[in-house]
Amino acid sequence: MYLFRGGDARRLEQSPEEMQAHMQKWGAWMQDLAQAGTLVDGLPLGQGGKVLSNHAETITDGPFAEGVEVVGGYLIVQAKDMEGAVEISKSCPIFEHEGTLEIREIMSMDM
Amino acid sequence: MDTRVKNQIDHLFRHEYGKITAVLTSSFGTQHLESVEDAVQEALLKAMQAWAYGETPNDPSAWIYKVARHKLIDTLRKRQKLNYEGPSEQVDLPFDTLTPGEIEDEQLKMIFACCNPKLHERDRLLLSLKLIGGFSISEIARALLLQDEAAKKSVMRAKKRFRETVSKIEIPVGAALVQSLSSVVKVIYLIFNEGYKASDGDQLIKQDLCGEALRLAVLLSRHPNCVNSRVHALLSLMCFKAARFDARINEKGALVILEEQDRSTWNQEYVRWGFYHFNQAILFKENHPLLMEAGIEYQYHIARSFEDTDWASILELYDHLLAYRATPFLKLNRLVVYAKVNGLETALEKVKELEPDLQKHHLYYAVLADFNTKLGNKAQASVHYKKALDLAQNKIEKDFLKSKIAML
Numbered sequence: 001m002y003l004f005r006g007g008d009a010r011r012l013e014q015s016p017e018e019m020q021a022h023m024q025k026w027g028a029w030m031q032d033l034a035q036a037g038t039l040v041d042g043l044p045l046g047q048g049g050k051v052l053s054n055h056a057e058t059i060t061d062g063p064f065a066e067g068v069e070v071v072g073g074y075l076i077v078q079a080k081d082m083e084g085a086v087e088i089s090k091s092c093p094i095f096e097h098e099g100t101l102e103i104r105e106i107m108s109m110d111m
Numbered sequence: 112m113d114t115r116v117k118n119q120i121d122h123l124f125r126h127e128y129g130k131i132t133a134v135l136t137s138s139f140g141t142q143h144l145e146s147v148e149d150a151v152q153e154a155l156l157k158a159m160q161a162w163a164y165g166e167t168p169n170d171p172s173a174w175i176y177k178v179a180r181h182k183l184i185d186t187l188r189k190r191q192k193l194n195y196e197g198p199s200e201q202v203d204l205p206f207d208t209l210t211p212g213e214i215e216d217e218q219l220k221m222i223f224a225c226c227n228p229k230l231h232e233r234d235r236l237l238l239s240l241k242l243i244g245g246f247s248i249s250e251i252a253r254a255l256l257l258q259d260e261a262a263k264k265s266v267m268r269a270k271k272r273f274r275e276t277v278s279k280i281e282i283p284v285g286a287a288l289v290q291s292l293s294s295v296v297k298v299i300y301l302i303f304n305e306g307y308k309a310s311d312g313d314q315l316i317k318q319d320l321c322g323e324a325l326r327l328a329v330l331l332s333r334h335p336n337c338v339n340s341r342v343h344a345l346l347s348l349m350c351f352k353a354a355r356f357d358a359r360i361n362e363k364g365a366l367v368i369l370e371e372q373d374r375s376t377w378n379q380e381y382v383r384w385g386f387y388h389f390n391q392a393i394l395f396k397e398n399h400p401l402l403m404e405a406g407i408e409y410q411y412h413i414a415r416s417f418e419d420t421d422w423a424s425i426l427e428l429y430d431h432l433l434a435y436r437a438t439p440f441l442k443l444n445r446l447v448v449y450a451k452v453n454g455l456e457t458a459l460e461k462v463k464e465l466e467p468d469l470q471k472h473h474l475y476y477a478v479l480a481d482f483n484t485k486l487g488n489k490a491q492a493s494v495h496y497k498k499a500l501d502l503a504q505n506k507i508e509k510d511f512l513k514s515k516i517a518m519l
Contacts (some may be wrong), residue, residue: 023159
């Protein structure tokens with residue numbers, strides 16, 4: 001699973017034209033993954049949310065952890081191993097905006 | 112596909128920016144312009160992030176509008192720290208029920224607001240690009256060959272004056288419409304010329320300026336109260352010129368004059384639109400400078416080759432044009448045509464008479480040099496070309512003049 005973080009500061013400076021171009025790059029990137037049979041699933045995440053803690057008694061607006069960029073979306077891909085997942089992620093358009101991409105393995109139930 | 116329609120899809124986000132800024136400013140008022148722009152920008156950002164995953168909503172405009180409107184009300188509520196309920200019912204536009212025609216009307220209202228005759232001409236140009244065209248500051252800077260910081264300041268000042276001057280967003284009626292319409296037509300032509308000017312720099316953004324001018328003029332031409340002979344003449348003129356956009360600069364980035372252009376590379380669709388709008392313009396049976404300018408372009412395009420051009424008719428059109436406004440540059444252009452009809456010697460003498468007005472401009476010397484070259488006076492030509500080269504401002508023109516000197 002790819003977790004996308006950050007890049008928001010750069011994005012706010014974009015012109016509508018650049019936003020459209022950037023969106024089309026993401027579209028093309030994901031289409032490539034889909035065609036290669038790598039793409040499993042993925043969705044964007046909204047900015048706001050709630051954080052529950054303390055036995056669900058404390059509910060705060062979030063996630064706005066200081067200094068940490070929130071996750072803006074995720075994508076599940078199929079890769080042979082971690083190395084393969086890293087390789088696939090290198091062409092992700094998020095790097096254009098100095099965002100980061102975190103890769104986590106989804107654990108399988110039938111080991 | 113109609114290239115004018117293709118342009119709409121290529122620049123969806125940019126056009127949505129203008130469209131939704133117009134509708135929201137119209138319903139919330141010009142005093143909230145900054146917040147409107149921020150809200151639209153943020154909505155587009157959301158659209159970019161959400162739509163990147165492949166699914167685009169059936170009605171992208173309505174999607175962006177809803178997000179932007181929501182954001183705007185949110186901002187205004189927070190700022191006023193009270194229960195801001197949005198604009199009154201009468202002015203809040205239910206976007207979902209707006210017909211494409213009504214959305215076009217909102218954009219036209221915004222165009223009239225940006226081109227308010229009380230604003231400076233430069234402000235009108237900047238506001239139109241920013242608020243209607245959806246160009247960002249740095250795109251405006253690139254298009255008008257300004258520094259980012261300078262463009263930013265100019266746009267800020269223009270917006271300030273806009274908020275102070277323009278309170279109502281509307282399509283004027285009666286005498287005010289005539290005056291405002293002439294201002295709008297002028298601004299559109301200005302935008303087009305900024306894009307069409309042969310200069311170095313980003314050609315794509317220049318082309319976008321021309322495209323935007325065409326889009327605005329098409330909007331005007333579709334509205335029964337706004338369409339008139341001038342709008343059609345402007346469209347005709349711009350389409351004819353746009354047809355040669357690529358032909359006038361070769362693959363090396365060098366200027367190609369009309370005489371040497373490969374006519375088969377002219378965009379035939381634009382040429383057809385040029386003829387269509389010209390025919391529409393003359394139906395009104397009015398004479399005005401734009402019709403003369405369009406008429407000159409018309410003559411260039413009905414000629415099968417440069418040699419076939421009907422120079423006598425073009426000269427006549429220039430004579431009419433000069434009766435409206437006799438600027439030194441128009442006089443100079445007329446004399447280039449005059450030379451084709453009446454010979455180089457007499458034309459050369461007449462060009463020299465323009466010296467007091469044009470002695471600081473490279474075009475004056477370029478014409479003198481060209482005439483002298485054709486008359487076989489190489490030494491004279493060389494002197495004039497060098498003078499022109501000294502005065503020319505941009506690289507494309509300088510390179511052109513250098514190539515002429517090399518050919519002597």
